[in-house]
Amino acid sequence: MAEQYSEIISGAQDVLNTLRPLLASRVMCKMEIPRTHENWITLLLEIRNIGDTYHLLIDNVAGFEAALSMFSDKEVSLEFAEKGGVPCRFNTRIIACNPREIWSELPRVIYRIQRRQYFRIEAPLGTKITFLTESSKERKKAKVKNYSAGGVAFFMENDWKLNVGNGLTEIHLNVPEGKEMIRFQIPKAAVRRVESESSHSRQALCAIEFTEIPGQTRNHIFSHVLRQQRVGIQRTGT
Secondary structure, X not given: OOOEEEEEEEOHHHHHHHHHHHHHHOOEEEEEOOOOOOEEEEEEEEEEEEOOEEEEEEEOOOOHHHHHOOOOOOEEEEEEEOOOOOEEEEEEEEEEEOOXXXXXXXXXXXXXXXXXXXXXXXXXXXOEEEEEEOOEEEEEEEEEEEEOOOEEEEEOOOOOOOOOOOEEEEEEEEEXXXXXXEEEEEEXXXXXXXXXXXXXXXXXXXXXXXXXXXXXHHXXXXXXXXXXXXXXXXXXXX
């Protein structure tokens, strides 16, 4: 799915007005070195004004400074979701790295992204999805393989008749997070892909895309995915 920028935010004041709510709500971001596989989950900490210059402070993460030292332009890309689940992206140049925070320039431009491929993660043990189909009033339940803020892939039972284009309704995505089970409720989805047999199971794999989802719910899933990514990074130390 190609990215389409629905809005370009430029000018120091508009950029500041866009970033400040993120600092208050402590929204997590994905930070990466462009055109590489180097990426981390982090937080925007503070906007600091020194003289006539604004600086953006970012929470430091393990391995970042060593990776950045290999690139002379010192540029990184950060992506986050605004309230309502709208994904945004900007690039900035790193000025300095301290043990606790990364100092960067205030970005000149922020892009609001209309369409994109959401970050997808492997489902933790116990993740389930339930839903209704067009042809049955009986709620179906399945084990989830992976998911994102845009959709889910799950294993189908052998007697299920799901085809590309079929609609699903009243979808409940149940995901363990820590000691709790979180439920995300999605009104409608559509089947986008059916694989007769996955590489990990003899069951067929079905991939669905959310076609109707409240912005708040999409934002909650997006934030949950980032939290899960950060937990994975902390566990592996990479």
